[in-house]
Amino acid sequence: MRILSIETSCDETSIAVVDYEKDSNTYKVVSHNLNSQIDIHKQYGGVFPTQAKREHGLNILGLLEQTLTHIESDTSHTSSDSVFEKAFQYLQKERELKIMTEEIYASADSFLHKKPSVDYIAITGGPGLEPALWVGMSFAKFLSTLWNIPLININHMEGHISSVLLQKSIIDFPALSLLISGGHTELVEINKWGSYQILGKTRDDAIGEAYDKVARILGYEYPGGPQIAKMAQYIRENTNAENKYNIHLPRPMLHHSDLDFSFSGLKTAVLYLVRDLKEKYQTLDDDMKNYIAYEFEEAVADVIKAKLTKTIKNKKYSTLIVAGGVIANNFLKEIISIWAEKNNILFLKPTADLATDNAIMIALAAHVALIHDYAQVYKPDDEEFEKLNPSGDWSLNNI
Ligand code: KG4
Ligand code: ZN
16 A cells, blocks of 8 residues: 655645555655755744745645655556646645646646556645645645545644654554644543544643744744753753752643643743843843753653643553654653653654654554544545545544
């Protein structure tokens, strides 16, 4: 089974081809290309949706061509001009992409004339930034119609959960998943593939968002997560982490009875802390910033550990899957790993390159949905195909 997947939910345009080998129950990444827009969004301090949409539109054709370079094509297939016309209508909403696609299709030896040998096209249907999601969805519908390949609609968060399948292809359930990214902080119970129940989530900012906002307060560019991580690590490695400036930050929702999170108070506390330190010391130097980053990360880790501990009081889980961009963070990985060992739960996390958004995880989620018979498959001739739209707030509870 071979799947071509497309991801455009935020600021990464990514296309992959991933195989599943039934006999050995293994997944293999055949091809993957990714274009990150971080340099473009830096100037805005975060992802700017209309700009993200534009960039996806400009990059997606080139990424597809690169991804398909070494993929065999189905030489028996030819798409007539009438099929192209029909396919083309799905690009109506994407002006520049439509013009570029028309130009490429006009050349007889274009890659668009070679139907790749893939069984399905998987597309991220949400959650995410709607203008960005639309580019991927429109393009996927165009390709699906042009090549007559069925489409599978995939939830981006299910993609993040599936990102661990390259480490371990069989998951022991019940599993608990902690999803920590720039847009989400969710604790999810998984009793089997395709059955997700959100046990708790953030009431305001996501963890990654808090990292980004704190970095911004300290004067660093978007995305601030890696920078904060580096500063906190500096304190751990080069000092005995003594509290030089009497810095204390709150551990929000630590003693709440539910499993929800809240990080906007932590960010505000950093804002006041910076104001007070500047008043007291007449400056905010790198040493102080490093200590703030350190204390912020300690607070985040304490909250994560407390919520995980609270969760396992109610039910026993065999596996803990932590996914999303923030699990690229080595300190959090270590803290969670120690916690999991102590509590006798197998801890799975994606490799760093699969932690942040990518199309590989979308293909993995599509494979899983096919294997376990719950895939949302849309054939180009189906009535439902036309009606399929992305949804910016598609919850895991509604798979
Ligand atoms: O999953 P992702 O790529 O995009 C979303 O779906 O949101 O996550 C991006 C987030 C950003 O907030 C970024 O600052 C954070 O992940 N991040 C990190 C690290 N690397 C990326 N946060 C903390 N430590 C890191 N090393
Ligand atoms: Zn994501």
